Amino acid sequence: MKFRILAAVGVIALAGTAITGCAGASASGGDINELTFMFRGGDAEKAAYTDAIKAFEKDNDAKVKIIMTTADDYNTKLKAAITGHKVPDVFYVGPGDVQSYAKSGVITDITKQVESAPNFADIWDYGIDSYRYDGKVQGKGAIYAVPKDLGPFSFGYNKTMFEKAGIPLPDKDKPYTWAEFAEVAKKLTQDTDGDGKLDHWGTGLNVTWNLQSWVWSNGGSWLNDDQTEVTVNTPEFAEALQNFADLKSVSPSATEAASLDTYQRWMKGEIGFFPVGPWDVPTYEKLDFDWDLIPYPVGETGEPATWIGTLGIAVSASTKNPDLATKLALYLSTDKTAQQSLVDAGVQIPNLKSMADAWVTSSDLPPANKQEFLDIVKDYGRALPANNTYSGEWYDEFWKNIQPVLDGKVTAADYVKKEQPAMQKLLDKAIQDAELG
Structure with a gap:
């Protein structure tokens, strides 16, 4: 299934690939007031x-060259720029890239400028802690980027489908239990045109982006607190x-999803619940x-859970104008006028x-319950x-062979027992690579 992968990749980075060697020269020209800004988006x-x-150019007597790519192309083009010693002055980074880029000298420490803003x-x-790194632990220490955005991965429902099916609307303040959710999803799964084939479904969730909510709400986790042990082999998980x-x-079955993926079916109004x-x-x-x-529906903890995607705006360690580049990063991240432009475009929360x-009370864009994002x-x-x-x-390894579980051919308990050692081996390697730098 291929649900909104392009957009999701726009706010997260599952894996940071280490970049070795000198970051090289900046992509900007010789003029001290010229910058390049590379990003991905629509x-x-x-x-x-x-x-x-x-507005930034006018206020700072500067010129900024915009380099825009698609979500699919961004990482490839950025890494090509790094390899070719033409690093943009200011560019997007995901949290998963912070450690490798900081260690290899691609991005620079901007703590002083950020904390004095x-x-x-x-x-x-x-948004700030996602881009801190003290050389050993991410989330602490120096700041290597400022947030481009925060992307709370929320849960949506098709209100029209509920009304047509005569099902009471969900309570925005009281989450379904898993059992309640399954029962409602079953009622929404229908053959509405009487041809003997299902054409409406309760849900169509992609395991890669939605299992986290189920695991965390049930008290499970992927890692222990100090992130040295893979913990998928537990009853809760x-x-x-x-x-x-x-x-x-x-x-939708794998065959049905292959003919029209679940994101497209949601867009057509054929699916009751879908991430937003x-x-x-x-x-x-x-x-x-x-x-x-x-x-999101809740497990044994009784508390909803989900993830927050984010992208950061970093400054190249090789920029010829670090002060102006950092000023641009901060402007795009925190200037109220710039933020209002992005919020009004509907691409992020403030x-x-x-x-x-x-924003919750004044924006006329959907959804009505914007408070859920906050x-x-x-x-x-x-x-x-x-x-x-x-x-x-180590994390990518978990998803590689998960389809038999989704098809009911392998139990979840057997799968996590088998996967944990392979994941642990890759995590140990990542820890060793981090120590070696």
């Missing part, structure tokens, strides 16, 4: 950045994976049905806490499991 984001950068205390803590796999009866990130809002605004946000409540950032969202490890190979 038309709405490009338009917002273009307007914001025009007038609105430093107004930035979401998660296995129960969560099995419950998720058992949703196959209320989801802030980056989806400009597209979802055009849907032919009403939708809104609710908390990076500044002081803007958040006004609740995730404030209360129960967390980083993806591989965001703070030197390499994400």
Whole structure:
């Protein structure tokens, strides 16, 4: 299944690949007031950045060359630029790249400038902490980027489908239990045209992006607290994976998803529950049905859980104008006018806490329950499991052979027991690589 992978990749980095050797020269020209800014995104984001950068250029007597790529092409083109010693002055980085880029001298420590910024205390803590690294532990120490955005990965539902099926709407303040969720999803799974084939389904969740909510809400985890041990082989984790796999009866089959993936089926109004990130809002605004946000279904803890994606804006260690480059990064991340342009474009929530409540009440873009996005950032969202490890190979390993579990051919308990040693071996390698630098 291929649900909104391009967008999701836009706010996370599953694995940071180590870049060795000197970062090399900046991509900017010889003029001290010229900068290059490289990012990935869509038309709405490009338009917002273009307007914001025009204001920055005017205020700082500077010229900024914009380099935009698709989400698919970004990492390849950035790493080609690094290898070719033409690193952009300012560019996007994911949390998973911070350790390798910092150790190899691609990005520079901007702690002093960031912490002395007038609105430093107004930035979401998660947004800053995601780009801290003290040389050993990510999330602590020096700041190597400022948040481009925070992407709370929320849960949406098709309100129109509920109303047509005569099912009471979900409570935005009281999450479904797993059992309640499965029962509602079963009622939404229907043959609406009477041809003997299902054409509406309760859900169509992609395991790579949604299992985290099930695992964490059930008290499970991928790693121990100091991130040295893979902990997937526990009853809590296995129960969560099995419950998720058992949703196959209320989801399009592999064959049905191959002919039209679950993201497209959601867009057509054929799926009842589906994930929603802030980056989806400009597209979802055009849907032919009403939708809104609710908390994810809850496991044994009784508490909802999900992840917060993020991208950072970093400064090249080889830029010829570090002060101006850092000023641009901070401007794009924290200037209220620049933030308003991005928020109005519907591609993100505000990076500044002081803007958040006004955004919830004043924005006329969907969803109606924008508060759910903020609740995730404030209360129960967390980083993806591989965001703070030197390499994400150990995490990627978990997904490689998971299909038989989803097909009901292998139990979740057997799968996690088999996968844990292979994942641990790769995590040990990542820890060793981090120590070697």
